[in-house]
Structure formats: C-alpha cells, structure tokens
Amino acid sequence: MxxxxxxxxxxxxxxxxxxxxxxxxxxxxxxxxxxxxxxxxxxxxxxxxxxxxxxxxxxxxxxxxxxxxxxxxxxxxxxxxLHRPDEELTGTVNLGCVVSAASVFMMEAVADFQRQYPHVRFNIFDGDGDTLRRQLDEGRADLACLIEPVEAAKYNYLVLPTREQWGVITIKDNPLAKRATIDQTMLYKLPLIFPQRSIVRDEVSDVLRLDQTKLNIMASNNLPSNAMYLVKTGRYYAVAIKGIVDLYADDDLVFIPFAPKKETGHVVVWRRNTVLSPAAERFLQFVAAKTSTKK
The missing domain is CATH 1.10.10.10 (Winged helix-like DNA-binding domain superfamily/Winged helix DNA-binding domain)
Structure with missing residues (x-):
C-alpha cells in the first residue's frame, strides 16, 4: 500500500x-x-x-x-x-499534557527549549490520561505528560519533580470551604463530580477506603473546565487535584485536601520499541536535564 x-x-x-x-x-x-x-x-x-x-x-x-x-x-x-540541515535542529514534537501542576513545568520546558532550538515546532494536546495514551498508541503523539499511575510495562517513562495533591474543589462561600481537610464520611454525603478514569477512581478510593457504590456521583469529567462551572453553581463538589485551582487562579474556588493525604506524581511517557524523532529525542533529554536540577 x-x-x-x-x-x-x-x-x-x-x-x-x-x-x-x-x-x-x-x-x-x-x-x-x-x-x-x-x-x-x-x-x-x-x-x-x-x-x-x-x-x-x-x-x-x-x-x-x-x-x-x-x-x-x-x-x-x-x-x-530527514531533510533538516545538519547544523540546526528542526522538526515537530507532538506533546500531550494533562492539566495539572505539571503543566507549568512542561510549558516552561517548551519555552526554554525553543529559545535554544527556535526551528523546532510543537503540537500540544490537552487531555486526560486515557485520551493522551490513545494518541501515543496511535502515533499521533511522541511524548505525553501524565498523572500516575500509568501502565509501566507498556511505556518508557521519565519521572518529573512535580507532585499533585488530591481533594475536593468547592466555592469559597460554602461552609465546608473553611475546613482543613475532608474525609471519607463527609465525602459520602456530597453530590460529587468524579474523574472518569477508572484507574484514578480506584487510586483515590484505595487511599480513602471508599465504597464507590455509596458515593453520590452526579457527573464525571475528563477535563476540568466545564466541571468548574458546575462547581460554581454551589451544588457540586469536584474530586480533583489542587493544580486545577492553582492554574485557573479563580478566587471563587477553594481546594480542600483529603485526609488521609493523597498525593500523586507525574511522568513523561513514550511508547516502547519506538524511535523518537531527533527533535522529540532532544526535547526528552532537555526535560530530563531540567528534572535533575529540580530534585
């Protein structure tokens, strides 16, 4: 063909x-x-x-x-x-990235990298873990920044220095907004927006020892933007990461961490047995070097 x-x-x-x-x-x-x-x-x-x-x-x-x-x-x-001049790096890096605390780290890496290699272009995809992994598997993305856990046997990965805390997002006028933490018992009583990814649901449930059948899940989401509009009605509580509130910088939203504490890391992944383009390989090395200076 x-x-x-x-x-x-x-x-x-x-x-x-x-x-x-x-x-x-x-x-x-x-x-x-x-x-x-x-x-x-x-x-x-x-x-x-x-x-x-x-x-x-x-x-x-x-x-x-x-x-x-x-x-x-x-x-x-x-x-x-393949037709790039030997003396300069060119090409396109197809990069997927979750919306989280790692977004700042990764976009700073893109900006710094392009200052050094101005002829390299980036196609940047926002998405949840399932969407970004599917783009990797289909060859539409070279690299993807994901929230752990990921299928380690399927991908090569680089651990990033950014960590993310899990909890509930609500509006600042909500009486619960003044609480230092939120626990299992309280979570059962709330109308929730819960992440779609089953692997994330299970991780959160394991830490809090939740019975998912007892949760009042009113909606599920893969990306935070539309869910935040529901939260701002005052009738929903989003189970989410703190980085969402930090990135949106919305004074009407408040993050309440879980007790016991639930944290997760980030990784950059790429498919096993795949040869990255020169631009993607150089960017991965660049991110690795940037990661080492943050540790």
Whole structure:
C-alpha cells in the first residue's frame, strides 16, 4: 500500500463521489474506482457503502480514514525532519499534557527549549490520561505528560519533580470551604463530580477506603473546565487535584485536601520499541536535564 492510494482514498472519502474525486486528482474515473476496489480487497473489508453516484463511509472506512490521515501526517513530518540541515535542529514534537501542576513545568520546558532550538515546532494536546495514551498508541503523539499511575510495562517513562495533591474543589462561600481537610464520611454525603478514569477512581478510593457504590456521583469529567462551572453553581463538589485551582487562579474556588493525604506524581511517557524523532529525542533529554536540577 503506497501513499498515493491513501491520498486517493481520502479524496473520495471527502467528496463522497468518485467522479468529483477523480477530477480533483486529475485521473480517470475507472482508474480511481479500480484503485479503491483494490484497496478494499487488500484490507479485506468494504470502505464505502455505494448508492448510485453517492458513496458513504462504512464503519471500517471511517476508522481507516482516521488512520490514513495520521499516517500521511507522520510521513510528511518525517520527510521534513530527514531533510533538516545538519547544523540546526528542526522538526515537530507532538506533546500531550494533562492539566495539572505539571503543566507549568512542561510549558516552561517548551519555552526554554525553543529559545535554544527556535526551528523546532510543537503540537500540544490537552487531555486526560486515557485520551493522551490513545494518541501515543496511535502515533499521533511522541511524548505525553501524565498523572500516575500509568501502565509501566507498556511505556518508557521519565519521572518529573512535580507532585499533585488530591481533594475536593468547592466555592469559597460554602461552609465546608473553611475546613482543613475532608474525609471519607463527609465525602459520602456530597453530590460529587468524579474523574472518569477508572484507574484514578480506584487510586483515590484505595487511599480513602471508599465504597464507590455509596458515593453520590452526579457527573464525571475528563477535563476540568466545564466541571468548574458546575462547581460554581454551589451544588457540586469536584474530586480533583489542587493544580486545577492553582492554574485557573479563580478566587471563587477553594481546594480542600483529603485526609488521609493523597498525593500523586507525574511522568513523561513514550511508547516502547519506538524511535523518537531527533527533535522529540532532544526535547526528552532537555526535560530530563531540567528534572535533575529540580530534585
């Protein structure tokens, strides 16, 4: 399968019409139809539902469209990196990062790195751990900064010097806002917004010895922004990390830590058995050096 066929497929998927796609690609309609049918035979599945002159992607076709787009982007990026002059570092680093205390550390690293290597560009993705790991697995991200725990057997990782404390976020006018800590008994009584990631839920529950079936979970979230609007109504309490309040710098929000104390670390991860681009490899080394000075 060559990249030319992938581009043919993506053009057909965009136009939903063989004739229009052939015109855009400057090839004949029979040639394009044959290329698409050969591709379907090679993959062993139908990529389009054919209805007269209109084509509609099948479920398999929609998935292949995502993969083909990603693959062509990676190929283009690799070509650019291979043709860089030897005397300067260029390329693109695809970096995922959770929204937490580590955000400041990582973005400072990006800024410092680009001062030294101004021809390197960054694609920065915000997301929760599941989203960022999926981007890694699909090859759309080179590196990802995640909150622990992570699947150590699946990824290489670098431990960062930033740690995060867990607790509850509420509004400052709430009577609970004056408390020094919040414990298991009180948590059972509150209408909660809880993290979606099951691995995080289990970690928090283990520390506080929570029975999750007794929690009043009104909503779940993967990123904090919309959840904070719910918190500010005064009717919800978000189980979250302190770094969210610090990053948003919203005077209406208050963080109350858990008792017993629950802390977690951060790691930068990348896929095992994967060769990083020169730019990504140099940035990883840069972050490692920055980490060593913080310890």
């Amino acid at each position: 060559d990249t030319r066929v992938l581009k043919y497929f993506l053009t057909v998927a965009t136009t939903n019409n063989i004739t229009k796609a052939a015109q855009q690609l400057h090839i004949t309609q029979p040639t394009l139809s044959r290329q698409i049918m050969d591709l379907e035979r090679e993959l062993g599945t139908s990529l389009f539902n054919r209805q007269r002159h209109h084509l509609q992607l099948t479920k398999a076709g929609a998935l292949f469209q995502q993969r083909a787009t990603t693959l062509l982007e990676i190929i283009d990026q690799t070509k650019n990196e």
